[in-house]
Every structure is written in structure tokens, then in C-alpha cells.
Amino acid sequence: MAHDFMPGLAGVPAAKSAISDVDGQRGVLEYRGIRVEDLCANSSFLETSYLLLFGHLPVEQDLSRFVDDVTHHRRIKFKIIDLIKCLPETGHPMDALQAAVAALGMFYPGRNVEDLDNNYWSAVRLIAKVPTIVAAVARMRHGDDHVPPRDHLGFAANFLAMLFDQEPPKVWAHILDVCLILHAEHTMNASTFAGLVTASTLADPYTVVASSIGALKGPLHGGANEEVVQMLREIGRPSRVRAYVDEKLKNKGKLMGFGHRVYKVKDPRAVILQRLCEQLFAEFGPSPLYEIAVELEKVAADYLDAKQIYPNVDFYSGIIYDKMGIDMELFTPIFAVARVAGWLAHWLEQLRENRLFRPEQIYAGEHNRPYVPIDQRR
Numbered sequence: 419m420a421h422d423f424m425p426g427l428a429g430v431p432a433a434k435s436a437i438s439d440v441d442g443q444r445g446v447l448e449y450r451g452i453r454v455e456d457l458c459a460n461s462s463f464l465e466t467s468y469l470l471l472f473g474h475l476p477v478e479q480d481l482s483r484f485v486d487d488v489t490h491h492r493r494i495k496f497k498i499i500d501l502i503k504c505l506p507e508t509g510h511p512m513d514a515l516q517a518a519v520a521a522l523g524m525f526y527p528g529r530n531v532e533d534l535d536n537n538y539w540s541a542v543r544l545i546a547k548v549p550t551i552v553a554a555v556a557r558m559r560h561g562d563d564h565v566p567p568r569d570h571l572g573f574a575a576n577f578l579a580m581l582f583d584q585e586p587p588k589v590w591a592h593i594l595d596v597c598l599i600l601h602a603e604h605t606m607n608a609s610t611f612a613g614l615v616t617a618s619t620l621a622d623p624y625t626v627v628a629s630s631i632g633a634l635k636g637p638l639h640g641g642a643n644e645e646v647v648q649m650l651r652e653i654g655r656p657s658r659v660r661a662y663v664d665e666k667l668k669n670k671g672k673l674m675g676f677g678h679r680v681y682k683v684k685d686p687r688a689v690i691l692q693r694l695c696e697q698l699f700a701e702f703g704p705s706p707l708y709e710i711a712v713e714l715e716k717v718a719a720d721y722l723d724a725k726q727i728y729p730n731v732d733f734y735s736g737i738i739y740d741k742m743g744i745d746m747e748l749f750t751p752i753f754a755v756a757r758v759a760g761w762l763a764h765w766l767e768q769l770r771e772n773r774l775f776r777p778e779q780i781y782a783g784e785h786n787r788p789y790v791p792i793d794q795r796r
């Protein structure tokens with residue numbers, strides 16, 4: 419059967435899924451049918467993770483068991499800590515995270531993906547341990563000791579405490595928790611698709627998540643949040659925004675944190691993240707990066723409105739993390755801390771009706787070429 423080639427598989431469904439949905443025209447994002455705005459206002463990252471994994475909001479008893487399970491699996495083995503210690507400080511934390519998650523799989527049984535009970539514990543372990551790994555990588559690349567998790571703290575507060583070795587202000591923990599909800603899932607994006615391809619081979623979930631982490635790293639996907647802050651720093655002040663945009667677009671460059679394959683309006687996650695910026699800066703003082711970003715959004719509209727290109731999720735998130743004093747290179751790993759929930763939800767869904775991904779290609783090369791001996795080649 420002949421098929422049209424769609425570069426980037428744009429418009430080609432790769433799965434049937436009941437996990438999340440995007441209406442790119444209206445700017446609506448739902449997880450399991452619930453609008454992300456409602457989840458940000460009322461839920462927590464762990465409750466949202468439960469919703470994504472199991473398809474419904476948990477009753478109190480189930481939520482408390484899930485939160486306890488995650489809380490009690492946050493620690494990482496000393497061999498994983500040693501492994502992280504051995505990695506070069508100059509390496510990107512996303513690479514360290516990918517290596518450590520792949521290594522995690524060697525410590526836990528996960529190969530029999532038909533064992534539903536074991537799948538639950540794999541999901542719990544990954545959601546629990548990825549933040550600990552990210553914090554350990556962040557500290558050890560600067561020569562600091564790993565800070566173990568603190569069981570009395572919630573998910574986001576504990577992550578910040580492991581990062582800074584001190585308990586964060588409540589508002590920071592709340593804002594980070596909302597950021598994690600916003601990054602937890604987003605339909606058939608590149609990293610989810612990468613994970614699904616791996617899942618379809620019946621590989622274990624640690625390998626699935628390691629595949630997704632690799633795909634998330636790139637600057638066209640999760641890596642854009644780091645690039646946004648780099649760009650804002652390069653611009654330096656609001657008065658230089660127009661000249662920067664002129665120059666960039668004249669040379670066919672892209673503004674990082676703008677544009678999306680699906681959204682034709684401003685990404686609803688960017689709207690919420692911008693509100694979080696304002697909440698954070700009202701209490702903890704202004705951020706020069708935010709002022710540049712707001713001006714950039716205004717100026718970019720003159721050029722990009724016609725193409726329906728608007729800020730995406732990566733545009734404002736880094737500004738929040740920067741204000742909290744988090745290193746730029748940790749922005750994408752923090753994205754991964756959240757997206758693990760979505761990746762695992764897709765992994766479990768894929769297993770229910772698995773078929774190996776094996777797409778076709780359109781061969782564009784030659785046939786019947788002679789093998790030329792090496793001394794006759796030119």
C-alpha cells in the first residue's frame with residue numbers, strides 16, 4: 419500500500435490514547451479529560467501522576483498509599499551515587515540522568531512487563547527516584563555531597579531541599595509542584611513517542627524512560643527551556659529585544675520557546691507559567707529576565723502572529739527556576755522529573771494492546787550498483 423511521506427510524522431496518528439488531549443485551536447489541554455487549569459488549581463503533582471497512570475482521580479486512601487509508596491522509594495542505592503560521582507562534571511545533567519536511569523534498571527526486576535504488580539512498583543520507583551538522581555547530579559557536579567531525601571517533605575519541597583540542602587519557602591514548593599503538573603504529560607510528543615517505540619519491544623520501563631530522556635534533551639523539545647534563558651541573557655535588557663528579533667528572524671533563526679506543532683494559540687501552559695512568574699516575583703522581587711521575556715513576547719507578536727506562533731511551555735518555566743537559583747542545565751532534567759509520569763502512563767497503555775512499532779520507509783536510494791574494488795574507486 420502506498421502512503422504519503424509526512425516529515426516528522428506531522429498529522430499521522432501513532433497511537434490511540436485516553437491519557438491526554440490537546441485542542442490546538444482553542445488552547446485546551448486535558449489530562450484524562452480534566453483541564454490542566456483545574457488540576458493546577460486543585461491537585462498536586464503526585465495526585466496528577468496517579469490520574470495519568472490509572473485513568474481516574476484516586477480516593478483518599480489510594481492517594482495516601484501512592485504518596486507513601488513514592489515517598490518511601492526516594493532513596494537511591496550508593497552504587498548509583500558512586501556512578502554519578504564518576505561522571506564528568508562538564509557533562510550535561512540530562513546525559514547523567516539518562517545513564518543513571520538506565521543503570522537503575524539493573525538493580526530492580528522489571529523485565530517481565532506482564533507482571534502488573536511489578537509494573538506498579540517500577541512506576542513508583544521511577545517517579546520517586548528520578549528527582550533524587552537529578553538533585554544528586556546537580557550537587558555532585560559542583561563537588562558537593564548528595565543530600566538524601568527527607569520523608570516529612572512533599573514531592574516538590576523535598577526535591578528543592580535535596581538540591582539546596584535546606585527546606586524551601588512554601589511558595590516555592592507550591593509553584594514547583596504546579597510546574598510539575600504542567601509538564602507531566604502532553605500527548606504524542608517526541609519523547610513520549612521515543613519511549614513508546616522502546617516499550618513496543620517489551621523492554622523494561624527503565625529502558626523506556628531512558629529512551630524518552632534522550633529524546634527530551636534536544637533543543638527542539640525539552641531542551642528549549644534552557645535555550646530560552648540563554649537567549650534572554652544574551653539579549654540583556656528589554657530595549658535590545660527588537661533589534662535581536664529583527665536580526666534573528668532576518669537570518670531565518672528561531673526564537674526559542676516559541677512555536678508548537680499543535681498549538682495555534684498561546685500554549686495554555688505558558689499562560690499559567692506566566693501567572694506563576696508574577697506570583698513568585700511579587701513575593702521575592704522582580705526578575706530582569708522576566709521583563710525581557712514579556713517585551714520579547716510583545717515584539718515577537720508583530721512578526722509571528724501571522725504564522726500562529728506563540729510562546730510554548732518552555733518560554734516562562736526557566737525564568738521561574740532561574741529565580742529560585744536553579745542552574746540552567748537543570749531545567750530540562752526538571753522537565754523530565756515531571757514527564758516521567760506521562761511516559762509511564764503511555765508505557766502502561768501501550769502494554770495493554772502492544773504491537774511492535776515497525777513503520778515503513780520510502781526508499782530514495784539507488785539499486786543494482788556494482789561493487790567497485792577499492793583500487794578502482796575514485
Ligand code: ACO
Pocket residue numbers: 426607637638639640642671672673674675676677678679680722725727730731732
Ligand atoms: N521562531 C521563529 N519562527 C518559527 C519558530 C520560532 N520559534 N517556530 C517555527 N517557526 C517558523 C519556521 O521558521 C517556519 O517558517 P516558514 O514556514 O516560513 O519556513 C514555520 O514557522 C514552521 O516551522 P517548523 O519548524 O516547520 O514547525 P514545526 O511544527 O516542525 O516545529 C517546533 C515546531 C520544533 C517546536 C518549532 O516551533 C521550534 O523549533 N520552536 C523553537 C524551539 C522550541 O521552543 N521548542 C519547544 C517546543 S515545546 C516542547 O517540545 C516541550
